[in-house]
Amino acid sequence: MSYGPRRVVITGAGTINSLGHDVATTLEAMREGRCGIGPLDLRDVERLSVQIGGQVRGYDEQAHFNRQQIALYDRFTQFTLLAARQAMAQSGISFTDEESEMSGVVLGTAGGGVNTWDENYRTVYEEGKNRVHPFVVPKLMNNAAASHVSMEYNLRGPSFTVATACSSSNHAMGLAFQMIRSGMCRAMLTGGSEAMLCFGGVKAWEGLRVMSKDACRPFSANRNGMVQGEGAAVFVFEEYEHARARGAEILCEVAGFGMTADAADIVMPSAQGAERAMRGAMRDAGLNPEQVGYINAHGTGTAANDKSECASVAHVFGAAADRLMISSTKSMHGHLIGGTGAVELLACIMALKDGVIAPTIGYEEPDPECALDVVPNEAREAKVDAVLSNAFAFGGLNAVLALKAA
């Protein structure tokens, strides 16, 4: 085949998160503005000062995996595999031998097997034992999920894991997009996963003092911090002609990607870095601000992010900001850290395909420093042709995807 710029489309999606164990349930929750955040159910929760999170409920690993798989699959890998199965089933894609060599898996996660670290530190430090299970390393490593997906579907092309904190999934999907567009790959399984809701995972976040103890209220003047979530979302990104030739349903087109580094501060965001990433994604997609109808915000619900993000959007969009909708679905599913951009891409697909804009719930008081249409509390019907999905990570690493309606 010849190598040259290709169009990239999404032909399958899968998820498990606090709003639901599949895409349909998750999108229904987003349409209804339902909140997946609640009291945490985990060991030693009484020793945590933050006791809420967007936890995956009603999940039985034994219903999906056998004993030997469970011995090897951390919770973040299990979530990834479940999401990947749904995405593959929806896509209906199959691979010839040559195509499987031109297809791979690029996933984002910030922490990888955090539950495995936590459980085994307990074993050696708290319980004083001197041996751990032999699979601790293959279970906790950040690339475990990507490797197991590649094995499950015999995908033998470029496969790896991206860890850029809260931007991990967007970086992963952006790279997968570029690999197909360049002609290097035919299809990619991409997205991300996180499962940090264990004692050590939450305790570490408490230390930063940026967590809310009651709710995630992005853009609201009375917001008081972020709330962690967990789960995964995985997508089939596919070269457009390949998808068309096999008559696949196209959910939307991935049109552009922008990534920048603030090179400024390890935790405080920079409006300039975010602006350059949004402009870069639009330029890459051939979009101007007037064409973008919706932004899925990074919108963490912290004082610093929401103010800085709104300032950068207002600056990039100028007069076009007046008719732009921007919402943060983290208010419903929590912040999935390295998996967050993947779950949030579902809201982007819903906007483009179904004409439904997911709301920012928990919105109580307008903040003059966040004076944009944040789609407060209730979903809205609107036809949009192009959207952006923002992710701005600790460490000042920004990754913005641009998508268009099919």
Added chain:
Amino acid sequence: MELRDKVIAIIAEQAMLEPSDVKPEHSPADLGIDSLGLVESIFAIEEAFDISVPFNANAPEESDFDISSVAAIVSAVERLVQEQHASA
């Protein structure tokens, strides 16, 4: 449960077989236990008998723990239990 039966139960579980199908002359490979499965079985043996098994997966034949057959594993465990629990 006798030590021998306990070792066989661990090996059988790893091989996904009934204990009665595990014979003394079987090697781990005969039972379909791969290198990762072998390491997991050794971990289970250490936990069950509270012993430390000197086994290096890089050089199984040089380890002071004979894994050539089920019978050899049972004798090696018997010896380790005796050595490590006598001194305690």
